[in-house]
Amino acid sequence: MPPARTRARRGDGELLREEILATTERLLIETGSEEAVSIRAVAEATGVTPPSIYRHFTDKTHLLFEVCDRQFRLLHHALEEACAGIDDPVEGMRARGNAYVRFGMEHPEHYRIMFMGPSYGTPEQWEDVLATGAFANLLDGLQAVIDAGLARPGADLFTMGMHVWASIHGLTSLLVAKPTLPWPDLDGFIDQHLDLALQPHLA
Amino acid sequence: MPPARTRARRGDGELLREEILATTERLLIETGSEEAVSIRAVAEATGVTPPSIYRHFTDKTHLLFEVCDRQFRLLHHALEEACAGIDDPVEGMRARGNAYVRFGMEHPEHYRIMFMGPSYGTPEQWEDVLATGAFANLLDGLQAVIDAGLARPGADLFTMGMHVWASIHGLTSLLVAKPTLPWPDLDGFIDQHLDLALQPHLA
DNA sequence: TGTACATCAGTGAACGCGCGTTCACTGATGTAC
């Protein structure tokens, strides 16, 4: 039995919207499975009936897309925070990489939806994600490496970014999908992997 | 309407079993979605009623696990074939890497199930997969590099294998999940990525 | 200050659907005599 909710005042309908988004995120974390997150489950966990979800989201896809969107912003924010105040550009990249992997490990089901499942968005929306979000932050970091003269010359910035991303995503997504593999000591292994991902790009 | 099936002779019941497995694989490829592959869909595509699936597989999980198992063998076989007859150990690794990425691109939904979804098997079964399948082939290749004195010294074989795998898996799984990203020219990019994944491990 | 009314956040009940699975069965095939 969910706790009795007091209904929102007139004009405060948006409050429930936020609550629904928060509950959906929480459910994703708790169940660790996108499929377990149904409209009905979200409604019950929010303490509300299913139809009232539809007052705030046109359908399930829109709800999940918005949760996704929030996560992209969170990831972006995590990277920004991780590299803030670090002067050495290579250290900055390492910090970003570390933050990225940790984000995946701490929000596995979100990471799954964002990067491992079929896309919720269109190709255009994805170009947007690349252009403005965490990936752009990664490119900024690489640009700083280049500007400091620390990069192997001749490489294209975007291509370099995709290589680095792919490599770090590889570790992150394997950790998310197969946490029970006989992984070596994780902290050390992650650091090592970040080094290996960056090293070939450095002068 | 599926084509009328002639029922198997007595003792030939196993024939349908094979047919079901083949249909399930085909459905995975055609629909590109694990969720679209239901017992009922498999039955219909095989030209048979749902209950007869249960004569051959105890439940849906077992059916999917066996499809998975077949794919692991196929991948293993693809790697073996790719590196057969190549003497240069580094070239051998490149060939394996290429075969791996191609396998993912050609069987995206299988790749998804094998490496991107929650595991169907137990941790023990996975250790087995690592010990005997495609990953073992990768370790063999790396061992050959070491034996030829071409590897950076001091690295642990298994750890090295996990790094290389993670990096190549990163590219493969991104290609599988987000084929519509603005990828650079793919052939060149893949070769480049394999180089980058191997290079830091070479002397 | 009191009352009639419009607003609108949220409800209760139901829709049709496809799912995995179970059950009692049918009827062709091969075998024993």
Next chain:
DNA sequence: TGTACATCAGTGAACGCGCGTTCACTGATGTAC
């Protein structure tokens, strides 16, 4: 060679379930007069 019978591959119908979504509604809240 003929017939009764056991085998067993596959069927038809149904089960209960949870799903996304729709619909007509209720009733507390704020507003106009």
